[in-house]
Amino acid sequence: MVLLRLFSFLMGHVSLVVRGEFLEKFVNMAASRGIYLWDITRLGNDRMRVKVRISDVRPLRHIARTTKSCFKVVERRGLPFMLNRMKKRKLLAVGGVVFLLTLYFLSSFVWFIQVTGNERLSSEEIKKIAAGAGLKPGAAKWDLDAKLVENTLREKISSVAWVGVYVKGTRVTIEIAERKLVQEDPHRNDPAHIVAGKAGLIKEVLVLNGQAVIKEGDTVLPGSILISGEIKEEIKPEPANQPLPEGQEPPEPQYVSRFVRAKGIVRARVWYEGYGECRISETLEKLSGRQKTSARIKIGTKEIIIAGPKESPYRHYQEKQTVKSLPKWRNISIPVEVRNVQYMEIIKERMTYGQAGAKKIAEQKAMQEVSAKLPQGEKITEQRLEQVNTAAEEELVRIKAFVETVEDIGTIKPLKAAEEDKD
Amino acid sequence: MSLRDLQRKLKKQFSDFFEIPNDVMLDLPKIVLVGNLQVFIENHRGIVEYTTEKVRVKVGEGEFGITGSKLMLRNIKTDEICVEGQIKSLCFLEPGEVW
Structure with missing residues (x-):
């Protein structure tokens, strides 16, 4: 059915009003001669409206003569008539064609580049490298090699695991999957103290590594060392074979420090x-939800109210203004602005x-x-x-x-x- | 007349025996009705009368009548007619019968 309609549009068809005594005969003759008539409607006693193809109008004239009727064309539809009309307005047709060609031509360029999936890398950096491979706004699509761009991006940025370049119309999407780099903390095993983050009263101390400096019941201040990473060990001198000579003090105990990373849990009461x-009793201000807006145009110092109230219709209110003014050019600014004033009612409530x-x-x-x-x-x-x-x-x-x-x-x-x- | 009746009877028997559809063999119209909106008439012999309330189509030996309102001939070809509108009644008329 759609095909038929399209065909009749391409071929062009006309509506005729046939006037005559024997209209049934007219229709029968036309049908028997293979003239396709459709949408036949009776208009009156001796008139009816008929649709017919352009090419069939000429043989219809002959039939009309034999059935003693006459017809008049009342409506013309279809491409042939449109073309006829177009002939009178050539420039319009030329404009249409030029428009289509321009649209087609411009749509064969890349205008927008979108980078998705990047977390640490900046989009600008990726775009810069992509531009080096020939993908930049304004590049022609027929010169664009998506595979080359993908490979270049992957080679130049080491932290990229995978790159996809998709062209969709005039928009190119660069999809990036970054490699997850696991960073080891280099200071993970360095010696360290455990210090207090807060002031408190120590309740429990559990030392896993290191040397406890405090004990339960101590009060600590923020910053004071709780578990030291420095382990001091006493070096015992070789047990002397001979007893020490009289009058000689035993040597001072010597310590050797060993540094570890302190580990442990120090639980404390903190206040x-x-x-x-x-x-x-106090007065609360609440927005009631009622509001009125007024639009004004300000020209110089004069203000013209277009819509809404001139002043606030409420006793207590909040005012919100939005001003739209024309953009400045050099030093010239046009002193015309549109301002929207919004009055929002406030209800004052005394709460006890x-x-x-x-x-x-x-x-x-x-x-x-x-x-x-x-x-x-x-x-x-x-x-x-x-x-x-x-x-x-x-x-x-x-x-x-x-x-x-x-x-x-x-x-x-x-x-x-x-x-x-x-x- | 009797000769024609005999001929028809023979044709009917023939078509029944060979299972040939009746409308082909006996030159009968095939009428398809879509609700009360459309009537397709295949194998017609031409329009006898057409107004917005009444359409009569010559069919085989007799006539086929449609009454309704806002009737219009959607299309007409050598052997097919499509009538559209609000259809009220359909009726077969013997040759010479006045409706």
Whole structure:
């Protein structure tokens, strides 16, 4: 059916209004002579509308004469008529052809390059190397060798494991898979101390390697050494065969230091403190959700309101302005700008919490502050809330929160750095 | 008339025996109706009457009538007609019968 319609469009067809006494005869004769008629509709007693191919109009004239009817062309459709019309507007046709040719020509260039999959490498760097292999914006697609670009990229960048270059229309996508380089920490086995990261009271010490400097129950400050990486060993002198001569002191015990990387767990009680306060009653400002926008054009100093209210329709409101102005050229700026003013209503609400409510809120605030300081995953072993009372009677409740946890406070500090610090 | 009847009877027996479709052998129309929207008539002999309410088509020896509203002849070829519109009734008429 579509094919038939396309065919009739290509060949061109006309609508005729046939006028006559014996229209059935007209149709029968046409059909019997192999003239294809379609969409036959009765318009009146002696008139009907018929569609027919251009090439069949001429033989139809003969039939009309024999059936004593006449017809008039009322509509012309199809390519032949369009071409006829085109002949009168040659330049339009030329423009259309030029447009299509330009589109085709421009679509055979690469205009956009996209790099995906790169994590450490920068896109600019990859594009630069790709440009060296002939892939840059404006390069012709017929000269582009995707395989060559792939190989060049792989050879020039060592950290690339795989490269794919896909051409899709005027866009080229360079897909990159980077090699995962495993970096060994060169200082992994260097001697180090374990020092305190926080102040606290030592609860447990478990030494895996190194020499403990502190013991349980000690109080430490941040930075103080907990487990030393320096192991001192006493060198015992060869047991002397002869007893020492009288009056001679035994030699000072000599130590030899051995440096290791300290390992161990030092758990300590650590305290955190937080503070929160809340007024017994306060006014809150809330956006009601209602808003009005007004659009204005500003010419020089004059402002013209296009739409919306001139001033805020609300008593309490927030104002938001967005100004669009024309771009500046050299020193000339056109003093015309469009501004959008948005008025958002604010509701003022007076909240009264009461003594107990305010205390609760202050407590919550204090606890929040504390838990922000706490390291993740640590359990609270003890917590205490304390109300701070001032001498003057106030409309304010102040709460201090104390929290105690037991956590591993040790952090590794390389020995070398520690020595350098001393220098 | 009796001769023609005999001829027809023979033809029918012949076509039944050899399993040849009746419409080919007996010169009968083949009519396909699509809902109340379309009627295809194959093997026709021409249009007798056509208005927007009524279409009569010569078929074999008699006529085939279609009534309805907004009827239009979708296409017409030497042996095929397609009528479109809102079809109300179909009817076979003997030769000479007035509808």
